Amino acid sequence: MERLFFLLGSISGGLAVVLGAFGAHALKVRIEPSLLATFEIGVRYQMYHALALTAVATALARWSAIRMLATAGWSFTAGTALFSGSLYLLVLTGERWLGAITPLGGLAFIVGWFFLALAALRR
Numbered sequence: 093m094e095r096l097f098f099l100l101g102s103i104s105g106g107l108a109v110v111l112g113a114f115g116a117h118a119l120k121v122r123i124e125p126s127l128l129a130t131f132e133i134g135v136r137y138q139m140y141h142a143l144a145l146t147a148v149a150t151a152l153a154r155w156s157a158i159r160m161l162a163t164a165g166w167s168f169t170a171g172t173a174l175f176s177g178s179l180y181l182l183v184l185t186g187e188r189w190l191g192a193i194t195p196l197g198g199l200a201f202i203v204g205w206f207f208l209a210l211a212a213l214r215r
Contacts, residue, residue, distance in 0.1 A: 094152035097165040101145030104172055108139040111180065119183070127183045134179035141168045141201060148208065157211035164211065167204030171197045 112135040119128055148165040152158065175197025182190040 093158070093162060094149040097145050097152065098149035100165075100169055101142045101149065104138055104145060105142035108135050108142055111135050111138070123183065130179055131183045134176035134183075137201070138172050138176040141172050141204070144168050144204065144208070151208070151211060155211060155214075157214040160207045160211040160214060164204045164207035167200045167207060171200030171204060173197070174200060
């Protein structure tokens with residue numbers, strides 16, 4: 093499982109770099125600044141949680157709280173899809189209702205950090 097979360101974190105981090113470059117170069121001249129800022133927030137949170145996934149992978153290799161760490165990892169993965177994904181789609185499609193999904197991703201991030209902290213305390 094540690095390899096899986098390390099792989100997911102690595103792929104997510106790479107995608108965050110690609111999407112950040114896409115935003116900075118391709119979108120910058122095509123969308124209004126407030127939408128570009130929204131896109132950049134999605135990229136930033138994706139990168140933060142890509143790094144968090146690699147931390148989960150490292151912790152899985154060292155700690156015994158496997159269920160808590162797995163919950164943290166899957167929460168970070170779901171949070172990235174919901175939070176960053178909804179922001180990307182909102183910016184690219186103009187569908188404002190997608191903003192209603194974003195807080196669910198934020199909640200998944202919070203759950204992930206909570207379970208990561210619990211795993212550290214359980215150790």
